[in-house]
Amino acid sequence: MTVQTQPAIAKPEPGDIAPRLKLRRPSGADFDLFSDDQSGRFHVLVFAWSLAGPKAGAVVQSFAAARDTLDETRVQLHLVLPAAEADRGTAAAFPVLADADGSALRLMHGGVPGDDACVLAVAPNGHVLLRLDPGADGDPAAAVLERVRPLAEKRKAAGVPSIHAPVLVVPDVLSPEDCRRLIGIYAMQGQEFVEPGHNQLQGRTTDCKMRIPEYGRNDRIDHWVCAPQTNNFIDSRLVPRLMPEIQKAFNYQVTRHERYRIACYEGYRGGSQHGHRDNTLPFVAHRRFAVTVNLNADEYEGAELRFPEFSEAAYKTPTGSAIVFSCSLLHEVMAMRAGRRFALLAFLFGQT
Structure with missing residues (x-):
């Protein structure tokens, strides 16, 4: 049987390998979830077209309030904004990444700009753990911690690892x-x-x-x-x-x-x-x-x-x-x- 061709990029679902997004750090350097310095960590990306609206602001505040707990769980937090807003030095409780051409925001928001935010949690192996779409019920930081914390504890456990490297x-x-x-x-x-x-x-x-x-x-x-x-x-x-x-x-x-x-x-x-x-x-x-x-x-x-x-x-x-x-x-x-x-x-x- 032949292997099917790669399907068109769609919103990533839990279990999918996270898409490679065109994101840029404030320094101008590219940010890549799969680079040597980022792989092997839990990541949470919060995608927002703007922080001016109350809905996106509430999502950001949720993660800001849980920052200490997330740090203890060794989660890397990033806020993804349009390049123009990120370059203005928007104040945020955690690091800002610029969406170089808007493709990441369009992907995560289904192509429709809005005043809410969506969240993507990614495992150390680059697979999606959780996606919270705009308007999702509940506390987004709590939802992420509920998914990530047990996995982080298993990674730290002594003895035989629960997930073996293929060695x-x-x-x-x-x-x-x-x-x-x-x-x-x-x-x-x-x-x-x-x-x-x-x-x-x-x-x-x-x-x-x-x-x-x-x-x-x-x-x-x-x-x-x-x-x-x-x-x-x-x-x-x-x-x-x-x-x-x-x-x-x-x-x-x-x-x-x-x-x-x-x-x-x-x-x-x-x-x-x-x-x-x-x-x-x-x-x-x-x-x-x-x-x-x-x-x-x-x-x-x-x-x-x-x-x-x-x-x-x-x-x-x-x-x-x-x-x-x-x-x-x-x-x-x-x-x-x-x-x-x-x-x-x-x-x-x-x-x-």
């Missing part, structure tokens, strides 16, 4: 001796530091190190495996032990990989506190799966892997175990709390 964990890919060997290579080889950027590695046959300033963080230095001997050693473990498991779990044949890396995390993280995806830039669009193998899991605290579009669960696999996930998933390595973490990293791909 694969494969134990014993590397032995303890293998892990110590790779940590030794990090310590003893490749002491030349090169500037960040893949173009620095073309043609290299000797290992080197590079600081990885992902969104400004400063706690990570990668050792790039360029020496054929080490590359062959890692292949001898990953190819027979890991690649068949990826084929079985994801029905995808891995035939190639980028240069392996041994990452070291230590000290203060810094930078922007959010995740990233591994295949968003043109020169890495070929990536399909990311692999992390912790090399010394019992010797540090922190640096857990988190997938905020799914839950607050923190993944820390045992020494020698691999965790595999799609490069399209938003993920974040949390800050170090103690010690120094070593991990083998790989980016895998194939013919498609």
Whole structure:
């Protein structure tokens, strides 16, 4: 059977993936619910043609009165206004976004301007949780909290997450001796530091190190495996032990990989506190799966892997175990709390 074409954009219903709206921050920068710095959070957007009318004002006041509770629930609140009104610096109790061409307001209001407001609540995975149309009964902030609060509590709950990220964990890919060997290579080889950027590695046959300033963080230095001997050693473990498991779990044949890396995390993280995806830039669009193998899991605290579009669960696999996930998933390595973490990293791909 063929997949049906994407239907025309209509008002988003609960369960739908939220539409990508043309919204602009006061600074002039675009606002995108699916960007790395916004994904993985609860969002509430209040759409109003104007704040002059009492109906729209009442909706805004409802959320303003519940602001502390919403903040505790880690809900990001935004008021969407026409560009002209937003640019006049309209006073509001929470951040204002400009509807660049009016398309977002027309979509949410059914194409008809009015003096009321409508509300869209969006989950961390980008799916619509709740839509309140103009004239909806009851307190809009209370309705949003009733929907969001139980989900937020589940995300924070300890133990097995209620919503699992689609990851694969494969134990014993590397032995303890293998892990110590790779940590030794990090310590003893490749002491030349090169500037960040893949173009620095073309043609290299000797290992080197590079600081990885992902969104400004400063706690990570990668050792790039360029020496054929080490590359062959890692292949001898990953190819027979890991690649068949990826084929079985994801029905995808891995035939190639980028240069392996041994990452070291230590000290203060810094930078922007959010995740990233591994295949968003043109020169890495070929990536399909990311692999992390912790090399010394019992010797540090922190640096857990988190997938905020799914839950607050923190993944820390045992020494020698691999965790595999799609490069399209938003993920974040949390800050170090103690010690120094070593991990083998790989980016895998194939013919498609």
